[in-house]
Amino acid sequence: MLQKPGTAKAGGGHRPSAGADEKPRTIGFMLVPDFSMIAFASAIEPLRLANRASGRALYAWQLYSADGRPVTASNGVEVSVGLPYSKAQGLSVAIVCGGVDVQAIDHRELMAALRRLASFGTGLGAVCTGTYVLAKAGLLAGYQATIHWENHSSLAAEFPDLDLSQELFEIDRNRFTCAGGTSAVDMMLSLILRDHGPDIASEVTDQLIHHRVREADERQRMDLRTRLGVAHPKVLGVVAMMEASIERPLSCAALAQRAGCSTRQLERLFVRYLGHSPTRHYLTLRLERARDLLRQTSRPVLDIAIACGFVSASHFSKSYVEHFGRTPSAERKGARLGTSVAA
Structure with a gap:
């Protein structure tokens, strides 16, 4: 993590950084092709505003790519960089900025640079799917990390020993990761707070019109009530049970029993509030999870089918096409090509 200068005051207070002659911490942003622009901007802008709020250079930054040439974000915007990954040196922290299809990119040069930096004590961070690169480089062993909710299942499947949470961000010693999107703002504000105290962090928060720094353990996704536009407690409870039991689906009767109602009543509630049966909703959740795994991992189709509660590859394929x-194979091919492939 960004190491805070000085020591805490007695009583648990925080002493801001020392005088104006202190050198700025240099942050390296390692941009991966198709990186998330919103996550990158959310990470770098708090640093700029911290400098502005303090009236001095608390932070400096440098952008890197594989070959030192401009990198295109997932929104199509091209960003100029200064140097290739291999030239990264003298950094306080290196932050990997990931985005879509991160698992389909050759990260060998980036991983070599990150391992070299880590050997010199450089802090390592990631926004959005940058966590995947740190994990693949073996640089998260023994550390807690997080990633965007859409990529959580696939990362956990590929790296089963990884201590992976679903928090907004994780700061564990000199490793820090966040879910991407605007959660990068909260992670960087927390680090600014540690580095330079509440006054500067609060001013940066106000400048961002962010109102408050979200805690790390706040949920990534909207709650079910907001997401579904439904307030009925039995419907919300059953959907939560479905989302928690993708690999071993519960029968409609079992769901109804746990919700304290009859199967027929449960079916009526789903049709009334969601417009379809509980069986249909459950199948959609499982197929959407399967789609994420197909796009984000190289696991065999049969393994993905089983992980999503299907008894055979043929049953899975038939349901997927419908x-x-x-087909699942066309989905995977389309993800690799970056296109939408028809069956």
Whole structure:
């Protein structure tokens, strides 16, 4: 993590950084092709505003790519960088900025640079799917980390020994990761608070019109009530049970029993509030999880089918085609090509 200068005051208070002659911490942003622009901007802008709020250079930054040439974000915007990964040196922290299809990119040069930096004590961070690169480089062993909720299942499947949470961000010694999107703002504000105290952190928060720094353990996704637009407690409870038991689906009767109602009543509630049966909703959740795994991992189709509660690859493929209009293999091929492939 960004190491705070000085020591805490007696009583648990925080002493801001020392005088104006202190050198700025240099942050290296390692941009991966198709990186998330919002996550990158959310990480770098708090640093700029911290400098502005303090009236001096608390932070400096440098952008890197594989070859030192501009990198295109997932939104199509091209960003100029200064140096290739291999030239990264003298950094306080290196932050990997990931985005879509991060697992399909050759990260060998980046991983070599990160391992070299780590050997010199450089702090390592990641926004959005940058966590995948740190994990693949073996640089998260023994550390707690997080990643965007959409990539959580696939990362956990590929790196089963990884201590992976679903928090907004994780700061564990000199490793810090966040879920991406605007959660990068909260992570960087927390680090600024540690480095330079509450006055500067509060001013940066106000400048961002962010109102408050979210805690790390706040949920990544909207709650079910907001996401579904439904307030009925039995419907919300059953959907939560479905989301928690993708690999071993519960029967409609078992769901109803746990919700304290009859199967027929449960079916009526789902049709009334969601417009379809509980069986249909459950199948959609499982197929959407399967789609994420197909796009984000190289696991065999049969393994993915079983992980999503299907008894055979043929049953899975049939259900997938009926729902998405293309086969699982076409989905995976389309993800690799960056296109939408029809079945």
